[in-house]
Amino acid sequence: MSASDDHPAAVAALTAHPNGGPAVGHLRSADMLRIASIGLRTRRVRAALSALGIAIGVAAIVAVLGLSASSSANLLTEISRLGTNLLEVTNGQTLFGQTAELPEAAPAMIRRIGPVESVASTGSTSASVYRSRLIPAINTNGLSVDAASTGLPGVVGSHVIAGSYLNAATETEPVAVLGWQAAQLLGIDRIYPGERIWLGGTWFYVAGILSAATLAPEIDSSVLVGFTAAERYLGFDGHPTTIYLRAQNNAVNAVHNVLAATADPETPSNVDVSNPSAALQARADAQSALNGLFLGLGAVSLLVGAVGVANIMVISVLERRSEIGLRRALGATRGHIRAQFLSEAVLLSLVGGAVGIGLGVIATAIYASAKHEPVVIPASAWAGGLGAAIAIGAIAGLLPALRAARLSPTDALRTV
Amino acid sequence: MTAGPVLELDAVTKRYPAQPPVIALDEVSFEVARGELVAIVGPSGSGKSTLLHVMGTLDRPSEGTVRISGFDVSQLNDRELAGLRATEIGFIFQQFFLAEHASALENVGDGLLYTGAPAAVRHAAAAEALDSVGLAQRARFRPPQLSGGERQRVAIARALVGHPAIILADEPTGNLDSATGKTILDLLDELNRAGATILVITHDHEIADRMPRQVELRDGRIVADSGVAPSGQMMRAAREPLVR
Numbered sequence: 001m002s003a004s005d006d007h008p009a010a011v012a013a014l015t016a017h018p019n020g021g022p023a024v025g026h027l028r029s030a031d032m033l034r035i036a037s038i039g040l041r042t043r044r045v046r047a048a049l050s051a052l053g054i055a056i057g058v059a060a061i062v063a064v065l066g067l068s069a070s071s072s073a074n075l076l077t078e079i080s081r082l083g084t085n086l087l088e089v090t091n092g093q094t095l096f097g098q099t100a101e102l103p104e105a106a107p108a109m110i111r112r113i114g115p116v117e118s119v120a121s122t123g124s125t126s127a128s129v130y131r132s133r134l135i136p137a138i139n140t141n142g143l144s145v146d147a148a149s150t151g152l153p154g155v156v157g158s159h160v161i162a163g164s165y166l167n168a169a170t171e172t173e174p175v176a177v178l179g180w181q182a183a184q185l186l187g188i189d190r191i192y193p194g195e196r197i198w199l200g201g202t203w204f205y206v207a208g209i210l211s212a213a214t215l216a217p218e219i220d221s222s223v224l225v226g227f228t229a230a231e232r233y234l235g236f237d238g239h240p241t242t243i244y245l246r247a248q249n250n251a252v253n254a255v256h257n258v259l260a261a262t263a264d265p266e267t268p269s270n271v272d273v274s275n276p277s278a279a280l281q282a283r284a285d286a287q288s289a290l291n292g293l294f295l296g297l298g299a300v301s302l303l304v305g306a307v308g309v310a311n312i313m314v315i316s317v318l319e320r321r322s323e324i325g326l327r328r329a330l331g332a333t334r335g336h337i338r339a340q341f342l343s344e345a346v347l348l349s350l351v352g353g354a355v356g357i358g359l360g361v362i363a364t365a366i367y368a369s370a371k372h373e374p375v376v377i378p379a380s381a382w383a384g385g386l387g388a389a390i391a392i393g394a395i396a397g398l399l400p401a402l403r404a405a406r407l408s409p410t411d412a413l414r415t416v
Numbered sequence: 417m418t419a420g421p422v423l424e425l426d427a428v429t430k431r432y433p434a435q436p437p438v439i440a441l442d443e444v445s446f447e448v449a450r451g452e453l454v455a456i457v458g459p460s461g462s463g464k465s466t467l468l469h470v471m472g473t474l475d476r477p478s479e480g481t482v483r484i485s486g487f488d489v490s491q492l493n494d495r496e497l498a499g500l501r502a503t504e505i506g507f508i509f510q511q512f513f514l515a516e517h518a519s520a521l522e523n524v525g526d527g528l529l530y531t532g533a534p535a536a537v538r539h540a541a542a543a544e545a546l547d548s549v550g551l552a553q554r555a556r557f558r559p560p561q562l563s564g565g566e567r568q569r570v571a572i573a574r575a576l577v578g579h580p581a582i583i584l585a586d587e588p589t590g591n592l593d594s595a596t597g598k599t600i601l602d603l604l605d606e607l608n609r610a611g612a613t614i615l616v617i618t619h620d621h622e623i624a625d626r627m628p629r630q631v632e633l634r635d636g637r638i639v640a641d642s643g644v645a646p647s648g649q650m651m652r653a654a655r656e657p658l659v660r
């Protein structure tokens with residue numbers, strides 16, 4: 001038959017029969033990728049909007065993980081720099097609810113505990129402090145005036161950022177050192193010779209300003225004077241209110257356990273003992289609890305994004321019935337149709353996920369560099385973001401893809 | 417080489433489950449030989465589209481046998497049927513069903529998509545097929561930039577790009593004005609003379625009368641077939657229907 005010359009494919013199929021069946025339909029993976037992206041390429045605004053939920057969710061998760069990694073990296077170096085062996089002894093309350101008093105001898109007693117390396121103390125006074133004597137006495141400014149021992153900065157991990165700290169000579173004189181917040185509130189940022197503040201009815205010379213005491217933040221808003229000067233000029237009774245000490249690293253708990261009884265052998269229950277670096281650690285934990293909240297919000301956003309993708313895929317399958325029918329007529333199997341719509345959903349959420357990772361990294365970089373923290377994006381953040389996007393696309397696309405594949409080609413072709 | 421019929425239907429019945437059941441095809445039997453140009457003509461609701469779907473393996477008959485290029489459709493699973501459609505059958509629809517975002521060349525190339533042919537082979541074959549329908553100059557145009565007749569010619573090129581054993585056309589001129597429709601019918605005639613086996617479904621006797629052979633369908637039954645010669649040989653000369 002003359003026609004056979006023009007129909008090599010048909011002839012090949014005929015000669016193949018009856019030994020075997022016809023060739024089974026086959027689609028190249030490059031072509032699958034191309035047809036899976038049709039929906040994205042032809043309906044860009046819709047694709048962008050439906051991927052937005054996933055982008056926001058992934059961005060939130062990446063940013064939260066990135067920010068907490070950056071700030072915990074920062075906090076960890078801070079904690080290890082400051083040491084975890086600082087203990088704090090404060091006067092608690094008596095059985096009758098009154099403020100208790102630490103014995104004057106308590107610092108010396110504590111210094112005698114073997115594994116204690118150094119001790120410093122402060123004692124609060126009732127004096128007020130002003131920049132000048134013209135400010136009315138009612139105008140209190142939230143600053144406290146405390147007697148402080150000469151070793152205080154070394155024990156709490158602070159240092160002078162201007163001038164010098166109290167020493168054996170200035171400890172007895174009307175000389176004050178300012179915590180950094182106190183200095184700010186008094187409007188003093190440099191030390192001039194002869195600089196004075198009006199403190200408890202006397203002029204005190206300002207000797208220095210301390211850096212932030214991360215482990216003892218109460219010092220930041222204090223004006224510190226020597227114990228002797230406090231007793232001489234401010235009517236201070238000499239009882240310490242807070243004792244700071246450093247214990248040997250391996251004996252922190254042991255020292256912690258005997259501190260109350262050592263500080264006040266008669267009424268140890270009047271004494272509070274705490275570990276400020278543990279408190280800092282607790283603050284980091286509280287921060288990660290907040291992270292949990294944001295991660296939850298990110299997860300909710302991802303869920304909303306998944307619903308968005310599923311919704312758009314359902315609509316897409318309905319709209320593209322005739323395309324599905326045509327593809328079946330061209331030789332697509334149910335599997336090809338299923339794979340096409342599943343890949344389209346995954347591709348859609350992958351685009352959302354990639355955009356989300358970009359946004360999350362940018363947010364982390366901006367925030368961390370503003371806080372002078374290192375920018376740390378843990379691998380789990382972006383890998384998790386991409387993984388979540390793929391999983392969401394697959395889950396959201398599964399039902400629409402199954403529906404598309406189940407559609408009978410005749411029904412699909414009849415709809416117009 | 418002895419070539420049997422390209423398409424054989426033997427007592428094909430198609431029932432749709434409904435109350436009462438619809439018998440869309442009722443014991444339909446006929447054969448199409450290689451190189452034929454056949455019209456299936458019948459009024460609306462007579463079962464023409466159902467017949468096309470059954471012949472095109474898009475639907476399975478309730479009873480009876482369908483053979484395409486010798487393959488018994490009932491012996492093949494869904495994936496094998498898809499393979500059969502990819503290689504042995506070309507479809508032309510009233511609504512063209514072209515991808516709007518793709519060029520004419522890409523649309524025609526899609527006719528080979530599910531054969532697994534590499535892109536270069538598809539492009540070369542598509543260019544050749546476009547040339548054979550007279551649209552070589554429109555290869556880069558997208559469907560919205562083409563006239564209705566040109567769109568249908570792209571769809572025809574897509575149907576014949578894989579050199580299928582048979583091309584099935586359902587109302588190919590249904591969406592076109594009569595002058596444009598005539599050019600499409602002329603094209604099908606020309607392709608048939610070049611060797612393609614084509615089966616055209618229409619409700620229009622004027623169109624059917626142009627074809628060498630007419631099969632008339634009414635209420636799911638063949639009531640006339642101009643082409644069945646006693647010897648089983650096709651009769652291109654017999655243009656008069658047996659029953660009118």
Ligand SMILES: Nc1ncnc2c1ncn2[C@@H]1O[C@H](COP(=O)(O)OP(=O)(O)OP(=O)(O)O)[C@@H](O)[C@H]1O
Nearest residue numbers: 432434438440459460461462463464465466467619
């Ligand atoms: N899915 C279905 N379920 C029930 N009945 C159906 C279904 N599809 C078709 N039919 C019925 O089968 C009969 C034949 O339908 P078909 O679409 O084949 O007719 P047709 O000859 O192509 O008509 P037209 O010229 O209007 O396209 C009709 O009576 C129709 O109502």
Ligand SMILES: [Mg+2]
Nearest residue numbers: 464465466586
């Ligand atoms: Mg019809």
